Amino acid sequence: MDNFEKSDSNIVINMRDVWKTYQTGEVSLTALKGIDLQVQKGEFTAIMGPSGSGKSTLMNVIGCLDQKDQGSYELNGIAINELDANELARIRNEEIGFVFQSFNLLAKLNLRENVELPMIYAGISRKERSQRAMEALRSVGLADWARHKPNEVSGGQKQRAAIARAIVLKPALIMADEPTGNLDSKSSHEIMQLFRELNEAGTTIILITHEADIAEYARRIIHFSDARIAREEDKTNVL
Ligand SMILES: Nc1ncnc2c1ncn2[C@@H]1O[C@H](COP(=O)(O)OP(=O)(O)OP(=O)(O)O)[C@@H](O)[C@H]1O
Numbered sequence: 018m019d020n021f022e023k024s025d026s027n028i029v030i031n032m033r034d035v036w037k038t039y040q041t042g043e044v045s046l047t048a049l050k051g052i053d054l055q056v057q058k059g060e061f062t063a064i065m066g067p068s069g070s071g072k073s074t075l076m077n078v079i080g081c082l083d084q085k086d087q088g089s090y091e092l093n094g095i096a097i098n099e100l101d102a103n104e105l106a107r108i109r110n111e112e113i114g115f116v117f118q119s120f121n122l123l124a125k126l127n128l129r130e131n132v133e134l135p136m137i138y139a140g141i142s143r144k145e146r147s148q149r150a151m152e153a154l155r156s157v158g159l160a161d162w163a164r165h166k167p168n169e170v171s172g173g174q175k176q177r178a179a180i181a182r183a184i185v186l187k188p189a190l191i192m193a194d195e196p197t198g199n200l201d202s203k204s205s206h207e208i209m210q211l212f213r214e215l216n217e218a219g220t221t222i223i224l225i226t227h228e229a230d231i232a233e234y235a236r237r238i239i240h241f242s243d244a245r246i247a248r249e250e251d252k253t254n255v256l
Pocket residue numbers: 039040041046047048066067068069070071072073074075
């Protein structure tokens with residue numbers, strides 16, 4: 018399915034005046050209030066902010082897991098408003114690699130089979146899937162662990178496998194929501210070093226974290242507060 022019109026621009030995320038309200042019974046809660054956000058190809062951005070400020074909501078909209086109510090959003094030049102459910106599912110699978118706090122690996126599959134999953138949905142042949150999964154596992158230092166099930170490896174290794182799964186289709190964007198939230202300090206920094214290497218190789222990364230020392234790996238830090246972007250730090254010129 019290559020029938021989307023993609024622009025040649027370097028903007029991966031182009032969001033204008035995005036609003037999102039949750040309605041629970043009679044209670045309505047506006048979790049995004051007019052978000053403007055542009056992310057260029059190759060950026061490494063961290064999103065920080067208090068619990069309940071709207072970070073995961075923003076990630077869900079960026080990741081096409083949830084829809085905004087108002088505003089415009091283009092991902093890699095594709096206008097997200099105009100897509101049906103199948104097209105959204107394809108974009109989620111092929112344009113975005115997700116990494117979650119709780120790893121989200123399937124317990125019955127070994128690490129290689131977990132990494133193969135996005136390729137099954139993308140219709141890639143068994144032989145190529147296996148080769149590419151092994152390549153991705155090698156790139157995160159897990160070549161020797163491919164046949165192990167998730168419960169046979171450490172938390173840091175689980176997250177490495179999840180990252181291998183996220184990068185295997187070479188998505189335009191990696192989105193990580195608290196990827197170090199379940200890891201000890203040493204594993205957290207190893208995972209962040211891996212993100213740094215992926216970013217240096219050209220991958221665009223957006224990361225949510227509560228921890229300042231984790232956000233420090235990003236070049237750009239966006240501070241969320243009460244459903245809005247409160248302020249930004251850009252370290253591009255400092256390095
Ligand atoms: N599915 C939902 N239905 C109703 N309200 C929701 C839903 N998801 C989030 N909210 C509310 O929207 C607000 C923003 O939530 P969100 O999960 O985006 O915050 P967050 O910044 O990610 O917080 P945390 O740091 O705790 O993960 C919160 O007040 C939350 O209760």
